[in-house]
Amino acid sequence: xxxxxxxIPEIKFHMEHPMMQRxxxxxxxxxxxxxxxxxxxxxxxDAMDSYDKVLEVVGDINAxxxxxxxxxxxxxxxxxxxxxxxxxxxxxxxxxxxxxxGLNGMTMPRRYxxxxxxxxxxxxxxxxxxxxDAGFENIWSLQDCIETLYCFGxxxxxxxYIPRVCAGETMSMDLTEPDAGSDLQSVMLKATYDEKEDxxxxxxxxxxxxxxxxxxxxVLARSEEGTRxxxxxxxxxYDKRNGGVNVRRIENKMGIHGSPTCELTYKNAxxxxxxxxxxxxxxxxxxxxxxxxxxxxxxxxxxxQAAYEEALAYAQDRKQFGKEIINFPAVYDMIATIKAKxxxxxxxLYQTARYVDIxxxxxxxxxxxxxxxxxxxxxKQFSRLADAFTPLAKGMNSxxxxxxxxxxxxxxxxxxxMLEYKCQRxxxxxxxxxxxxxxxxxQTVAAIRYVTNGTYTSVxxxxxxxxxxxxxxxxYSNYVARIEAMAxxxxxxxxxxxxxENQDVLDFSARKLYEMTAYTIMSLLVLQDTMxxxxxxxxxxxxxxNHAESEVARHQNYIHCMNAxxxxxxxx
Amino acid sequence: MLxxxxxxxxxxxxxxxxxEAMTPExxxxxxxxxxxxxxxxxxxxxxxxxxxxxxxxxTITMLTMGLPKAxxxxxxxxxxxxxxxxxxxxxALGGADTLATSYTLAQAIKKVGxxxxxxxxxxxxxxxxxxxxxxxxxxxxxxQITYTxxxxxxTKEKIVARRHIDGGVxxxxxxxxxxxxxxxSAAPCRSRNVKRVMANKKAEFTTWGAADIDADPAQIGKAGxxxxxxxxxxIVFKAKESKSLTGSDEDxxxxxxxxxxxxxxx
Numbered sequence: 096x097x098x099x100x101x102x103i104p105e106i107k108f109h110m111e112h113p114m115m116q117r118x119x120x121x122x123x124x125x126x127x128x129x130x131x132x133x134x135x136x137x138x139x140x141d142a143m144d145s146y147d148k149v150l151e152v153v154g155d156i157n158a159x160x161x162x163x164x165x166x167x168x169x170x171x172x173x174x175x176x177x178x179x180x181x182x183x184x185x186x187x188x189x190x191x192x193x194x195x196x197g198l199n200g201m202t203m204p205r206r207y208x209x210x211x212x213x214x215x216x217x218x219x220x221x222x223x224x225x226x227x228d229a230g231f232e233n234i235w236s237l238q239d240c241i242e243t244l245y246c247f248g249x250x251x252x253x254x255x256y257i258p259r260v261c262a263g264e265t266m267s268m269d270l271t272e273p274d275a276g277s278d279l280q281s282v283m284l285k286a287t288y289d290e291k292e293d294x295x296x297x298x299x300x301x302x303x304x305x306x307x308x309x310x311x312x313x314v315l316a317r318s319e320e321g322t323r324x325x326x327x328x329x330x331x332x333y334d335k336r337n338g339g340v341n342v343r344r345i346e347n348k349m350g351i352h353g354s355p356t357c358e359l360t361y362k363n364a365x366x367x368x369x370x371x372x373x374x375x376x377x378x379x380x381x382x383x384x385x386x387x388x389x390x391x392x393x394x395x396x397x398x399x400q401a402a403y404e405e406a407l408a409y410a411q412d413r414k415q416f417g418k419e420i421i422n423f424p425a426v427y428d429m430i431a432t433i434k435a436k437x438x439x440x441x442x443x444l445y446q447t448a449r450y451v452d453i454x455x456x457x458x459x460x461x462x463x464x465x466x467x468x469x470x471x472x473x474x475k476q477f478s479r480l481a482d483a484f485t486p487l488a489k490g491m492n493s494x495x496x497x498x499x500x501x502x503x504x505x506x507x508x509x510x511x512x513m514l515e516y517k518c519q520r521x522x523x524x525x526x527x528x529x530x531x532x533x534x535x536x537x538q539t540v541a542a543i544r545y546v547t548n549g550t551y552t553s554v555x556x557x558x559x560x561x562x563x564x565x566x567x568x569x570x571y572s573n574y575v576a577r578i579e580a581m582a583x584x585x586x587x588x589x590x591x592x593x594x595x596e597n598q599d600v601l602d603f604s605a606r607k608l609y610e611m612t613a614y615t616i617m618s619l620l621v622l623q624d625t626m627x628x629x630x631x632x633x634x635x636x637x638x639x640x641n642h643a644e645s646e647v648a649r650h651q652n653y654i655h656c657m658n659a660x661x662x663x664x665x666x667x
Numbered sequence: 668m669l670x671x672x673x674x675x676x677x678x679x680x681x682x683x684x685x686x687e688a689m690t691p692e693x694x695x696x697x698x699x700x701x702x703x704x705x706x707x708x709x710x711x712x713x714x715x716x717x718x719x720x721x722x723x724x725x726t727i728t729m730l731t732m733g734l735p736k737a738x739x740x741x742x743x744x745x746x747x748x749x750x751x752x753x754x755x756x757x758x759a760l761g762g763a764d765t766l767a768t769s770y771t772l773a774q775a776i777k778k779v780g781x782x783x784x785x786x787x788x789x790x791x792x793x794x795x796x797x798x799x800x801x802x803x804x805x806x807x808x809x810x811q812i813t814y815t816x817x818x819x820x821x822t823k824e825k826i827v828a829r830r831h832i833d834g835g836v837x838x839x840x841x842x843x844x845x846x847x848x849x850x851x852s853a854a855p856c857r858s859r860n861v862k863r864v865m866a867n868k869k870a871e872f873t874t875w876g877a878a879d880i881d882a883d884p885a886q887i888g889k890a891g892x893x894x895x896x897x898x899x900x901x902i903v904f905k906a907k908e909s910k911s912l913t914g915s916d917e918d919x920x921x922x923x924x925x926x927x928x929x930x931x932x933x
Contacts, residue, residue: 133865134862134863135865136865144868145865145868148864148865148868149861149864152861152864155858155859159858160858192857192858195857196858196859196860197860197862198861210862210865
């Protein structure tokens with residue numbers, strides 16, 4: 096029987112990364128849940144075995160329920176009826192299967208009925224589900240909004256909401272409005288305190304809300320009258336059981352049809368404040384967004400995997416000029432490049448997830464006791480790494496998902512343009528990934544300070560040193576040299592741009608510097624992966640470094656053509 | 668609160684038969700066929716889990732007879748919603764036909780003691796006899812409903828079930844305790860539940876041998892099996908049994924006539 100986890104050894108490879116030792120140690124805290132909960136692990140091996148078995152269940156459900164339903168869900172889409180969402184019929188089958196399998200509240204502590212899984216494992220589940228149906232993945236993975244409620248809500252709210260999410264209730268994050276998209280400081284949905292009922296009331300409109308008719312909403316609203324910027328915004332919890340929020344319409348989208356994107360009207364909707372007033376955007380939405388961005392990175396990797404499988408299967412089957420088209424260099428070039436980017440992007444995704452795991456687990460421990468100075472240092476280090484890597488993982492993988500699904504159609508030729516083939520849905524589904532939860536351009540904005548302040552450069556240097564210290568390095572000295580040359584080009588370009596002391600030139604060159612950084616880091620990651628498992632990754636190392644090297648050189652050329660004077664020609 | 672017993676069998680996966688499925692001597696090559704949970708027993712398990720959901724406090728006990736590795740189906744049952752498993756394993760039980768098997772299972776069920784409903788698949792994919800469920804009911808003196816597609820209602824006193832019959836369905840009502848065999852057209856079994864997987868991956872099972880169930884040695888295993896397999900043949904359909912048509916009007920007309928005459932269509 097097909098299984099989308101056990102059939103893809105590359106995912107399991109990342110689940111067995113050496114950093115898992117530390118992650119499990121922090122997440123399980125000396126296995127203190129052992130004996131308290133029958134599903135808690137006894138030791139490291141037991142925990143790792145449980146993760147493996149959980150992902151096997153995800154792989155089973157994806158291969159046998161979610162993926163086979165994807166085309167029907169895409170064709171039907173959700174319906175808006177009397178202010179409520181009715182999902183496509185097969186979406187309910189998917190939800191039923193994931194709920195019965197208990198795949199909810201995956202990262203939540205056991206005391207709230209969660210599975211207490213590391214973010215890395217949840218990320219793998221996310222990737223797997225997305226490969227089956229990226230639209231359904233949206234609905235299902237919004238469960239991770241609960242992280243924000245767990246981090247910033249009070250104990251009463253945790254006890255009230257987390258078990259409900261663990262039991263399969265769905266979530267949404269209601270942020271954007273007609274006039275507040277990328278610029279969330281402009282959010283105007285009004286929150287007023289109702290003295291009589293001792294609760295908050297929400298009034299206004301939200302737009303482009305994914306899964307907007309969910310059971311539990313996190314809402315960004317303006318609680319401070321007279322304010323106009325982010326400092327007047329707070330975060331609220333709206334419970335659908337209380338009523339007051341209706342779906343005015345569902346957007347008619349290009350892709351991810353299974354996921355209802357809603358316009359919501361709030362009419363005196365009762366809500367609870369989550370955390371402190373005025374920290375809604377500044378602190379809580381930033382946390383929500385970082386989680387969501389990692390989620391989109393995982394969704395993108397899933398789409399890349401699906402694009403790869405479709406392209407490969409078609410090319411192996413389709414015959415032209417007397418042979419299967421996979422035998423033509425022009426075709427295998429495309430497929431091999433899709434696979435190399437997939438392996439590199441996936442490696443970046445899990446490296447980011449592991450960084451998130453370590454800092455989040457330490458942050459959680461800090462809620463119970465004071466951290467030791469070493470732990471504080473570790474927290475700071477990994478929190479910074481997670482912040483730096485998240486925009487790379489999201490931006491690069493979403494662009495890869497677009498490029499790879501484009502190429503998957505190209506491999507199909509004319510058939511790829513026909514709606515009968517899966518690759519066209521994958522292509523449509525991929526398109527949003529580089530837009531929502533911050534466009535690639537905004538990922539660049541988030542990353543550029545780490546480019547210019549030397550964070551990435553120091554990560555790259557550390558990685559090079561680590562690779563050089565690996566006893567297996569002798570066989571890869573050629574790659575080390577080539578990657579070092581990329582890193583030098585990057586440094587040289589950073590200096591070149593900085594020396595111009597012109598903000599516009601820096602902003603203009605940012606995307607190129609960002610990509611040069613990402614290609615260098617991904618090359619190093621694929622090299623490290625190959626050192627751990629040559630059989631699985633050697634081909635991708637060869638192909639990816641070829642690709643990355645040419646991209647870095649291309650960007651270097653472009654950056655060198657750029658100055659304030661040249662930039663004038665671009666202004667529209 | 669219902670006490671439910673599910674009978675399950677580990678079988679060779681005859682749905683995925685490769686070229687090595689038969690030995691040159693014409694017997695089944697068990698090593699080449701992965702062992703799986705008999706598919707219709709999974710349909711039965713799903714009905715059991717639904718009953719348990721509808722009647723909080725109910726328990727599901729899985730019972731299987733086979734080699735020690737048949738415990739895998741018990742574990743699978745626990746992963747999906749069963750509460751405990753009993754493995755009947757003993758060299759003396761080997762080589763049993765349906766008569767000896769149903770006797771052994773009935774003895775084990777008597778030892779379990781309390782039960783309201785015994786569920787099992789209609790038949791196993793290795794033997795395809797559909798005899799064990801009904802024989803268990805006979806040996807325990809219980810009512811039986813076979814070919815069940817869905818249990819519509821079940822209380823401590825009575826059960827209402829929809830059966831799959833030739834050309835349609837029929838809804839029947841019967842008193843408890845009862846044996847219910849479930850058809851492959853019933854709802855498929857839900858997948859594993861991850862909390863149950865983590866909690867039960869190391870679960871241990873009660874193991875019973877012939878002596879534990881007070882079995883009469885003459886009625887179990889090979890000794891208790893009047894059925895003897897004379898030979899198993901691998902039948903390969905040859906091309907001469909098929910017919911090629913050109914697609915011409917004449918060929919199609921002739922085929923239509925032939926099919927109408929043989930009452931295949933029309």
